[in-house]
Amino acid sequence: MEEGAVARRLLDLRELRVAAVAQLDLLDARAAAAERRLEAAAAEIIAALRAREAELHAALRDDCEGRRAQLRRVIAEIDDCTQRLCQRNSRNHDNDNEYEQEEDYYNNDDNDINMKSREAWLRESAFFDVPRPVCYTVTSRPIMAERHLTLLQEPAPSFIPSALTVPITDNSVYLPLHSETTTTIIKTTKADKIVGSCMVLQDGMLHYIATSGGTKPFWNPIESDAIRVHCNAPIVLGRLSSLCTAVDASRTSTTVLQQQCFRTASFEKARIEFDFGDRRWVDCTAYALRHGHASEHAALRSWRLLGSRDKSHWVVLDEQRRNNTLGASPFNVGTFNIDRECVFDQARVIWHCGTADTAFCAFRYLALELTGPDAVGEHHIELSGMEFYGALVNTVMDYKSG
DSSP states (O other): HHHHHHHHHHHHHHHHHHHHHHHHHOOOOOOOHHHHHHHHHHHHHHHHHHHHHHHHHHHHHHHHHHHHHHHHHHHHHHHHHHHHHHHHHHHHHGGGGGGHHHHHHHHHHHHHHHHHHHHHHHHHHHGGGOSSSSSOOEESSOOOOOOOOOOSHHHHSSOOTTTTTTHHHHHEOOOOOOOOHHOOOSOOOOOHHHHHHOOOOOOOHHHHHHHTTTOOOOOOTTTTSSSSSEESEEEEEEEEEEEHHTTOTOSSSHHHHHSSOOOOOOOTTTTEEEESSSSSEEEEEEEEEEEESSSSSSOOSSSSEEEEEESEEEEEEEEEEEEETTTTSTTEEEEEEHHHHHHHHHHHHHHHHOOOOOGGGSSSSEEEEEEEEEETSSOEEEEEEEEEEEEEEHHHHHHHTO
């Protein structure tokens, strides 16, 4: 009996050893798999960091090139002024005997130089450009016979001529959102929509301003100072001008869009404000947003579009809550209609306008404001373009025409 017990004990030990060896092999296999996963994750993180580094380097290069160009222009202007002053000083020394005549001459020359300097400065800054008398209404819906009433209860004492002023005549340009090219359809004023994967922003008011109504080559309206934009959140990628560069149809490839993305740090109530000027307001009937990443990333989910005439009282033009349109595909475009009746009801309460004053749907300021977290639960604004559709309204002409 003792020999049988020993034999059974040996058999149990052999089975235990086999099980231990099998468990050891399993642990080795799991360890190897974990190491491979860690290596793959580390490689992915390193690749993302390198891509981020490349983006930052590209943004830095672009910014430095822009600043270099500005500094070169300043240096050229300084050299030109210095040369003119030296020539004037030389003429003063050569003509001491004709001092009185020369004094009158140089006084006139000073006036000419000052006038030419002012004119050159005004031409350089589109914000102070005097508008041409013939421009057009830009609308994303079929043209209807209607006339904008005055937007000013009292005339302002003076206005600075600026590219923010676009006089509107009876001429109109119909720029619909073509479903066959954008796969984007706006069906009703309740912002019903069908959004596809197209990355193209159809031409609207920003493109119209950037091309002076199609009469000039595209020039970013923020860089030309034709409109002014402010963001209350820190910018971590790109520049504000990227929002308007995107309306250039020649810059809509994925490679280009990756270089002109705009993203802010996570900031609750992050907000972008557009100033269209004191004499040119916008009657916005629709707007479009383009996602700012090749994946869903920090796509916008909850936001609202606001309008204001005085930057003190704001009207809600459109509000979206937990909207999953943006980020459905790389750099896709979502378009949204504005309920003008709802906008007018708000404006009537604020500015006490009558039922016939439909022009009170036009505003000088537009603002895009976050009202909730994005796709990653933070509060980033991540876009690669915006566009507005509607009508440009000239407040001075409307007031003068009664």
